[in-house]
Amino acid sequence: xxxxxxxxxxxxxxxxxxxxxxxxxxxxxxxxxxxxxxxxxxxxxxxxxxxxxxxxxxxxxxxxxxxxxxxxxxxxxxxxxxxxxxxxxxxxxxxxxxxxxxxxxxxxxxxxxxxxxxxxxxxxxxxxxxxxxxxxxxxxxxxxxxxxxxxxxxxxxxxxxxxxxxxxxxxxxxxxxxxxxxxxxxxxxxxxxxxxxxxxxxxxxxxxxxxxxxxxxxxxxxxxxxxxxxxxxxxxxxxxxxxxxxxxxxxxxxxxxxxxxxxxxxxxxxxxxxxxxxxxxxxxxxxxxxxxxxxxxxxxxxxxxxxxxxxxxxxxxxxxxxxxxxxxx
Amino acid sequence: xxxxxxxxxxxxxxxxxxxxxxxxxxxxxxxxxxxxxxxxxxxxxxxxxxxxxxxxxxxxxxxxxxxxxxxxxxxxxxxxxxxxxxxxxxxxxxxxxxxxxxxxxxxxxxxxxxxxxxxxxxxxxxxxxxxxxxxxxxxxxxxxxxxxxxxxxxxxxxxxxxxxxxxxxxxxxxxxxxxxxxxxxxxxxxxxxxxxxxxxxxxxxxxxxxxxxxxxxxxxxxxxxxxxxxxxxxxxxxxxxxxxxxxxxxxxxxxxxxxxxxxxxxxxxxxxxxx
Numbered sequence: 001x002x003x004x005x006x007x008x009x010x011x012x013x014x015x016x017x018x019x020x021x022x023x024x025x026x027x028x029x030x031x032x033x034x035x036x037x038x039x040x041x042x043x044x045x046x047x048x049x050x051x052x053x054x055x056x057x058x059x060x061x062x063x064x065x066x067x068x069x070x071x072x073x074x075x076x077x078x079x080x081x082x083x084x085x086x087x088x089x090x091x092x093x094x095x096x097x098x099x100x101x102x103x104x105x106x107x108x109x110x111x112x113x114x115x116x117x118x119x120x121x122x123x124x125x126x127x128x129x130x131x132x133x134x135x136x137x138x139x140x141x142x143x144x145x146x147x148x149x150x151x152x153x154x155x156x157x158x159x160x161x162x163x164x165x166x167x168x169x170x171x172x173x174x175x176x177x178x179x180x181x182x183x184x185x186x187x188x189x190x191x192x193x194x195x196x197x198x199x200x201x202x203x204x205x206x207x208x209x210x211x212x213x214x215x216x217x218x219x220x221x222x223x224x225x226x227x228x229x230x231x232x233x234x235x236x237x238x239x240x241x242x243x244x245x246x247x248x249x250x251x252x253x254x255x256x257x258x259x260x261x262x263x264x265x266x267x268x269x270x271x272x273x274x275x276x277x278x279x280x281x282x283x284x285x286x287x288x289x290x291x292x293x294x295x296x297x298x299x300x301x302x303x304x305x306x307x308x309x310x311x312x313x314x315x316x317x318x319x320x321x322x323x324x325x326x327x328x329x
Numbered sequence: 330x331x332x333x334x335x336x337x338x339x340x341x342x343x344x345x346x347x348x349x350x351x352x353x354x355x356x357x358x359x360x361x362x363x364x365x366x367x368x369x370x371x372x373x374x375x376x377x378x379x380x381x382x383x384x385x386x387x388x389x390x391x392x393x394x395x396x397x398x399x400x401x402x403x404x405x406x407x408x409x410x411x412x413x414x415x416x417x418x419x420x421x422x423x424x425x426x427x428x429x430x431x432x433x434x435x436x437x438x439x440x441x442x443x444x445x446x447x448x449x450x451x452x453x454x455x456x457x458x459x460x461x462x463x464x465x466x467x468x469x470x471x472x473x474x475x476x477x478x479x480x481x482x483x484x485x486x487x488x489x490x491x492x493x494x495x496x497x498x499x500x501x502x503x504x505x506x507x508x509x510x511x512x513x514x515x516x517x518x519x520x521x522x523x524x525x526x527x528x529x530x531x532x533x534x535x536x537x538x539x540x541x542x543x544x545x546x547x548x549x550x551x552x553x554x555x556x557x558x559x560x561x562x563x564x565x566x567x568x569x570x571x572x573x574x575x576x577x578x579x580x581x582x583x584x585x586x587x588x589x590x591x592x593x594x595x596x597x598x599x600x601x602x603x604x
Contacts, residue, residue, distance in 0.1 A: 049441075052445050053444070053445060054441055054445060074345075074447045075447075077445060077447040078344055078345060078447045080445065081445075082441070082442065082445040084438050084442075088437065088438035088441055090365065090369075090439055092372045093365060093369070097365075097368060101361055101364075101365055102442070102446065104357070104358070105362075105443065105446045105448050105452075106446060106447065107357075149442065
């Protein structure tokens with residue numbers, strides 16, 4: 001049996017004038033998280049819908065859990081859980097009724113379905129709201145119920161389409177915890193996201209997708225190496241201390257880099273930034289800044305934004321293309 | 330969030346085989362989904378207006394406002410004539426909400442979840458249709474109950490009346506597949522309603538529901554004779570107040586079979602394409 005639980009090759013799908021998928025290849029290893037990262041409209045949701053048997057591609061092949069998605073969708077459906085971008089719980093049904101219904105549709109006996117529903121509601125902190133209609137739930141509760149719904153059948157492969165979009169930071173952390181637990185229990189998770197930090201926190205591998213194409217496929221570290229990783233940024237209260245700050249930050253710089261005045265787009269003047277290897281740099285920088293007498297109004301670690309990732313990746317993509325052209329000249 | 334350990338499934342038997350075989354699974358899944366529709370109906374009683382208050386108002390309107398003019402002053406005779414016909418009309422109209430609800434469900438993404446589960450493609454639609462039995466029974470009870478209050482009398486007997494209700498509900502279950510199909514084809518619940526009214530109004534008025542067919546011009550009589558509502562009304566009339574039953578009953582059953590043969594496949598195909 002293949003070690004890949006998701007394998008897609010050359011997926012294409014066109015809606016009217018939009019080429020939503022323009023030859024997408026994906027691969028996810030068993031027991032790992034694959035992050036599909038991209039902006040709105042990149043084709044993430046379309047790709048998930050194809051893999052989750054909801055949509056037939058115009059061309060291309062896909063296997064989930066070793067089974068052909070197009071030829072044997074029912075067998076795939078017994079092995080997957082799907083949580084869509086928009087909470088698709090039934091508002092008129094209670095939390096319990098929602099989950100029991102799904103259990104019944106997964107061929108659990110009513111007794112097992114009830115047991116499983118109670119277990120999940122407990123786990124997702126919804127036990128107290130279990131017998132209330134879902135329309136009385138808060139946004140975060142609905143998301144949790146929606147996520148619980150995709151776990152009823154103990155799926156081998158879980159698809160989460162932007163599971164944290166619109167959630168506050170604490171709720172995002174909760175969601176991340178759920179993903180990690182599923183992995184610990186032997187599932188594999190494919191999640192789409194617009195947030196680099198989310199992909200960084202959860203994914204073993206990241207596929208960056210734009211205009212229906214995978215423009216990069218790498219580990220989070222590999223991706224960061226290509227687009228620039230963590231940056232430590234300090235803004236001294238006293239502009240005269242900028243030189244001191246530069247000297248301190250140089251000491252914690254990632255190998256082969258230097259601290260510099262922060263010139264990132266949108267940064268106000270007077271800040272100092274340095275590429276760092278990991279978050280321990282802040283532990284060294286803080287006492288060093290104190291010793292040097294540099295007071296500051298801002299101190300933080302930053303990942304490149306999604307914009308910056310795309311900028312870096314597309315720049316990189318264009319260079320070889322330009323070289324190729326020149327070979328023909 | 331707690332960290333209660335939720336174990337991975339112990340796979341017992343063949344995970345790829347539906348429990349008890351495909352047909353049992355379809356039945357079980359449809360029942361589960363019908364139950365979902367019923368819960369929704371119970372939670373929103375105002376959604377029953379079209380099968381309770383609306384037919385009552387229509388009945389009052391036609392009996393007291395138009396009845397005198399149409400039937401030459403004999404309102405009781407007109408009520409006896411009208412009520413079986415209005416029962417048929419209300420059933421045809423009662424199916425419209427089903428298409429609207431299914432359309433709304435698809436828009437909300439609820440059906441994505443069902444489609445990602447290993448259930449027969451037809452189960453969500455069959456379940457929703459089955460749950461509509463409750464609405465059609467409600468129409469029959471309300472019409473006969475309120476009709477009795479304003480003077481309608483069954484002239485045949487208990488069993489023929491039960492047969493009339495059974496036929497009416499059965500027809501409703503076949504006719505509503507048109508609404509299901511339209512619900513899959515158009516974009517919004519409002520458009521479902523608009524399209525279905527366009528169909529149901531000519532069918533219910535261009536029939537023998539309100540006036541004797543013989544009073545109509547020839548071309549309209551021709552339409553009335555090929556209208557599936559006509560034999561249904563004829564049969565229900567025969568079963569409730571007396572008259573020929575056998576011939577219109579066969580015609581009605583043939584129309585019901587025809588509706589299923591045409592619109593169930595159309596609805597299923599449209600559902601598969603949608604979403």
